[in-house]
Amino acid sequence: MSNKLQNIKAVKQMLDGTHKFQTKKTHGFSDTEHAAKQNQKREIGDTWEEKIGNTIYIIEQKNGFRVKKPKNSVSEEVREYLNSYPKCKKDCCKTSYNHLDEKMRIIHGMCYDCVIEMEHELQKQGKFKEYEKKKITENAISWLNRAEQDVEMLKKAYTESQQIVTNSDGLIETWNAKMSPEEFENTIQLQFDNFKKKFLDNINKKENND
Numbered sequence: 001m002s003n004k005l006q007n008i009k010a011v012k013q014m015l016d017g018t019h020k021f022q023t024k025k026t027h028g029f030s031d032t033e034h035a036a037k038q039n040q041k042r043e044i045g046d047t048w049e050e051k052i053g054n055t056i057y058i059i060e061q062k063n064g065f066r067v068k069k070p071k072n073s074v075s076e077e078v079r080e081y082l083n084s085y086p087k088c089k090k091d092c093c094k095t096s097y098n099h100l101d102e103k104m105r106i107i108h109g110m111c112y113d114c115v116i117e118m119e120h121e122l123q124k125q126g127k128f129k130e131y132e133k134k135k136i137t138e139n140a141i142s143w144l145n146r147a148e149q150d151v152e153m154l155k156k157a158y159t160e161s162q163q164i165v166t167n168s169d170g171l172i173e174t175w176n177a178k179m180s181p182e183e184f185e186n187t188i189q190l191q192f193d194n195f196k197k198k199f200l201d202n203i204n205k206k207e208n209n210d
């Protein structure tokens with residue numbers, strides 16, 4: 001592949017957030033060590049672990065190729081917990097769950113029936129409106145937090161000049177920053193901060209109104 005094509009590929013990957021420059025931090029060891037590990041000569045039947053992104057893989061050397069599968073054992077317990085319904089009522093006797101339960105499990109940690117029962121209980125106690133308002137606020141705040149992270153990422157991508165390796169010979173090219181930190185601050189950041197202020201004002205208004 002020519003240098004030019006390599007660059008286009010790198011740009012695409014950077015925009016996707018998949019370029020090795022952006023994902024590098026998640027590696028447990030440096031790239032050199034990583035490469036050395038990959039190039040190490042293995043015998044057929046050898047198995048070893050490699051961290052790729054945030055996942056640990058078990059790699060097995062077969063005759064002429066390698067098989068890669070995620071190492072599950074560590075997270076087995078975590079997964080079991082994540083698939084459970086820890087906040088179900090003590091007398092909940094549900095044993096089979098559908099997509100509604102699944103949806104409620106993620107939000108409330110309990111099955112659909114228990115959520116209905118809980119909300120009914122809150123209604124009886126006259127606390128339902130308060131609960132609903134709290135839920136809406138929580139959703140809005142977590143959305144805002146994600147948006148803030150996006151702006152942070154955008155800032156990095158726009159204002160930092162970066163060095164990228166463009167070919168297998170290790171030729172390094174420098175990526176010029178799209179705008180200065182000041183320019184970013186005065187345009188995108190300013191717009192976002194204004195938006196954020198309005199957004200939070202709106203939430204506060206909603207909370208105080210009714």
Ligand SMILES: [Zn+2]
Pocket residue numbers: 085088089092093094110111112113114
């Ligand atoms: Zn339940």
